[in-house]
Amino acid sequence: MAISRVRSLFSLSKRKSNFNSSLLQLSSLRRFSSSSVPSQSERVGFIGLGNMGSRMANNLIKAGYKVAVHDLNQTVMKFFSEKGILTKDSPFEIAEASDIIVSMLPSSTHVLDVYTGPNGLLCSGNMLRPWLFVDSSTIDPQTSRRLSAAVANCALKEKKDHWETPIMLDAPVSGGVLAAEAGTLTFMVGGLEEAYLAAKRLFLSMGKNTIYCGGAGNGSAAKICNNLALAVSMLGVSEGFALGQCLGISASTLTKIFNSSSARCWSSDAYSPVPGVMDGVPSSRNYEGGFASKLMAKDLNLATTSAQEVSVKCPLASQAKQIYMELCNQGHGMKDFSSVFRHYYSGKDEL
Template sequence: MAAALRGSRYLVGRCCRHVDFALVSTRSMASKTQVGFVGLGNMGNPMAKNLLKHGYPVIATDVFPESCKEVQELGAQIVDNPAEVADKADRIITMLPSSPNVVDVYTGPNGILKKVKKGSLLIDSSTIDPAVSKEMAAAAEKMGAVFMDAPVSGGVGAAGSGKLTFMVGGAEEEFTAAKELLSCMGANVVYCGQVGTGQAAKICNNMLLAIGMIGTSETMNLGIRLGLDPKLLAKILNMSSGRCWSSDTYNPVPGVMEGVPSGNNYQGGFGTQLMAKALQGQCYKRVSMTWASHRTQRPTQRLRCLSAP
């Protein structure tokens, strides 16, 4: 699924303007019809499980067959590729690592758009370039389907507990139908505007998260080197003005918190490579950074501190 990004990008002003919304929106909101799911990694796996818990039959696939075992044991039907998912379900959620993966899953030889049904609702929860979301929306529109971008915040823990935040971009007429599914996996589902605005909100959130995590990591490292107990330091930070999500919910130092990657040998979290992708590929090249004192170091260099106290 590592297809190279195509050079051309479709820039659509209003997504899916030629799609028959009457056809799409007549699906019953209360129905527990089949839902397709593509991408069963650290985030996609618990998200698909939550759909199953809410009574939705799930048809799923992943490039790594071993990733499908858990959801299959819970009752999901596993198929060989995204096209087969589209052949069996008219509501599909994708959760993939990068823009090239999304392009391949939707438009590749065995992609969703090869067998997508007219009126299908396609929701991409990957964190990717907003321009790619617009490109996929244009390609879906040609097939009579609706594409929405719905990236998430909250991490693996929130994915497991069904408390993710979804930032949704796309046709407002379809937001209610999208929210029905996304609410099974998240506590907050926010409509942001046209296609690509969900990704824009996620980029901004990732930028702030990266700054907070880098700062928390450096602060904890400094305190430990000065002889402070990390648990005590974390307690002080979290009752003081330095408190942030990275310090009180996702502390990066082993032994400070349970149920987070640092408490599990850094397994199951949001990898620094993915954060670097988000910052470099989307944010770093597009946004004029104001933190001038950091311009001599690239985000990928500073992010190394996340993996060590």
């Protein structure tokens, strides 16, 4: 993602006393009509215009939503401005101009900054203009739940249809940059189910699948579990290819075997880590333009930390985290996570 520095954070400690009451308020909300769906006439503020966010915002624009955008990267802001898209200088300004907020940011720290930092989405107090906040960042479930409670503790400046209080959904995505470009992402959504149903049209403007995961934070939990499995499968596929090459079997041959037998997975049939095997994937362009290894290391850290908090053994996640941290320490953090084939296993290109 393009937001690359962290502004000083407002402490959430002042909000902690409100969190328990907020959760009670959230649970006591009256049931809303699922027919209250957002229309393309609603104003959507999009924050975070990196590899994923810029493409998601572009798909909302194509769908006819009135979109305003914000990012710290002035180059990408200029790009959207030159396309005639409204740009704003801060998250607060985005909130004042929007009915719905969508954020796509690199980490929990960035999300906290955007929501609670100076000129953040919540900096004006407990009166908010947007009725719906959607965070598609991959962050820890605990942060998603705290922010959901903080949003629910606010009131709307203007009532929106049946909604009497602003709502937050955690809605991380799967599919990567290619799916963000094509509008075929899968959204894993946590939060109030009525809000999920109301936001479905919005999600389907950026993706093709939406899965309701339960209460606040469950979307974030689903995403870190998904990425844990993805990281381990990529390591397994890369390890198999590297060993095969050393034993005299070409990656193309192993690809046919994997994909017609029990080793088949997304890393083998849609996202090959071996340069020269598959077109249109990061390995075909020197591992550029995909899901950065540093982000995979970050997600694996979220997974292992969450596992420790609930006393679950995750030895494969722990080993995968160490491998991706090693890649980052060797200077490959910006390369796609499939570059583990080349930079950890010393795998060779397919000739």
